[in-house]
Amino acid sequence: MSYEPKIVAFLCNWCSYGAADMAGTSRIQYPPNVRVIRFMCSGRIDPNFVLEAFLRGADGVMMTGCHIGDCHYIDGNYKTAHRYEFLKHYLDIMGIGSQRLQLEWCSAAEGNKFAEKVTEFTDRIRELGPSPFKRGDE
């Protein structure tokens, strides 16, 4: 069987989850590789969650939230952006590669963009191959 990447996506309740919903109700196709986890805010995504996703065998992690300035909690996504930049360096030094982490802003009306970004990201991870961090038994 050909390799299918496992992707974990962290979605914020107010915008990107709405976008995923929108993509669904509008019947927009996107790869089924993504596993969605809903958060109240992208600012709730502890860097540790991203780490744990990789440790538990994810090949790629997507963090998504409202556009800057549109956060339901005013500045939650500012924190997300800082953590994303920090995590990219970390994953790079660790040897996992910063390409396996992606941050996207999707508003609730951007079902199209969400589907597009998931497709792009899945293709990229498929090209990169399995995460070097994966447990040996999987």
Added chain:
Amino acid sequence: MMSDCYWGWSNRQDIRERGESGGFVSSLIESLVGKYDRVITIQKTGTVFEGNVVDVSDPSDVKSIQGALHSLCISMSAYIKKGIRTAIVLKPCDARAVIENMKRNHVKRDEVLLIGLNCGGTLPSVDTMKMIDIEFDLQPDEVVKEEISKGNLIFFTKEEKFSKSIDELEEQEYGRRESCRYCDFKIPSVCDMACGNWGTPSGKNITFIEVFSEQGRDALDNAVSEGFVSIKEPSEKLAEIRSKIDKTMKKLARKWKGKVIDPLMELSPENRLDYIKDALSPCIGCYACRKACPVCNCSSDCKCMQMDPDDNFPIPQYHAVRLLHLMESCVGCGNCTDVCPVDIPLARLHQLFSRTYEDRTGYRSGMSVDDIPPLSRGDLPEGY
């Protein structure tokens, strides 16, 4: 920030002769007793490989204060508690740890007086005893005094003086602790004042003092006006020598970083991950590194302590999280390597992350209370 340099010495003849470099720090400590709730420094124990942390409450304790010991690596920052006004003598990495704790509101800046000591590196005590036996042909308990001067490690017995080049010793895996070799923070400019024997005339029992803050200035002025210490302007030539020593040490540190840390970054990502995996594989999960770490301070909320290092992940989640958190806060004190019972080069791993992060972004831990740690930032990020 103001910065002023002085030569200083103790006014008490006995302290001046007995103390290292003129007993300036001992007498400064004496002048601070009563003005601070705690005045913390190191007490003599009779050997150069050990010292006790002591709260000097009685001025007569001053006699037993120990000068700088190279093979004593106590993390002094642990003795500072919020709400207790503390004056403390510490080495540069401890000072950086205190600054990191201040950033996270565990210590208040105006509650502490940091008396920094210049530090060219510390020695691991057990390995040093072994080295004294093998390389110097001495019994460790014969040694009454040690000194690092002009790149030489010097041990004094009651009768004689034995000297060897540190570079040569380090070729043979003796000498300074690994984390000290590539540490490039030698004069603790984050302290209220930095004291040391760099830039002093030899044999004159004088300490070189650089004052960095208003608080340090007050403490110094007080000690002078109350007659504990004397100060005078240093000669320009020797002040220059001091900054030259600092520069040479930093250059050496960069050389060591190029030898130990940079090659790891030159590995391919897969090989680097394998290196980290292999290095961490002997972990037995004692949490000693977490407990010894001066900047790790989640206290009772600590998530790491609930993670089992034996969790079958490729890298124990405990270490993965610690590597992540310390990437923004590791001060390179090397305590984790010291306490590890299975000799994992933890300081090297943490420094690999934090020094590389520093090279890429310019953010350096423990340098200023006003720097906001990357993971605590909440302002509008650049480029967004």
